[in-house]
Amino acid sequence: MHTLTPLLEQESALQFDSFGHDAAWELGSRLRALAAERSLPVAIVIMLGDQRVFHAGLAGASADNDAWIERKFAVVRRYGHSSLAVGEEFRSRGLDFDRDSRLDPAVFAAHGGAFPLRVRGLVVGIVGVSGLPELDDHALVVEALLAQRG
Numbered sequence: 240m241h242t243l244t245p246l247l248e249q250e251s252a253l254q255f256d257s258f259g260h261d262a263a264w265e266l267g268s269r270l271r272a273l274a275a276e277r278s279l280p281v282a283i284v285i286m287l288g289d290q291r292v293f294h295a296g297l298a299g300a301s302a303d304n305d306a307w308i309e310r311k312f313a314v315v316r317r318y319g320h321s322s323l324a325v326g327e328e329f330r331s332r333g334l335d336f337d338r339d340s341r342l343d344p345a346v347f348a349a350h351g352g353a354f355p356l357r358v359r360g361l362v363v364g365i366v367g368v369s370g371l372p373e374l375d376d377h378a379l380v381v382e383a384l385l386a387q388r389g
Contacts, residue, residue: 267293352376
């Protein structure tokens with residue numbers, strides 16, 4: 240499993256000088272292309288603020304994946320960190336997020352796949368993937384973010 244420090248360093252490194260609708264479309268399209276090339280059964284969502292600016296569901300994904308993304312996004316909104324980092328932070332303290340966060344697990348999921356979109360430190364949106372094991376969801380998002388950053 241990941242340790243918390245590299246996940247937080249990853250978040251710090253994967254920031255942008257600007258990120259708007261065109262960048263969201265580019266990132267979403269990149270994620271969709273990667274998933275399609277690999278025949279991955281995922282849903283992909285990008286939010287800017289409260290606006291959904293990109294959504295794609297590939298073959299094999301379902302509405303359940305959209306629900307998972309919303310639960311992961313709720314974690315990013317509440318904690319300001321990737322859903323995987325939040326889950327790892329709880330695990331690193333010997334805690335279980337579902338039990339010890341005292342948040343409704345029907346609303347919040349600290350599983351990998353949702354990542355904050357930061358512009359010079361400020362969270363302006365979230366990108367998320369669901370449909371794979373949590374580490375793979377997270378890795379796919381990070382791969383696309385790294386390519387977007389160039």
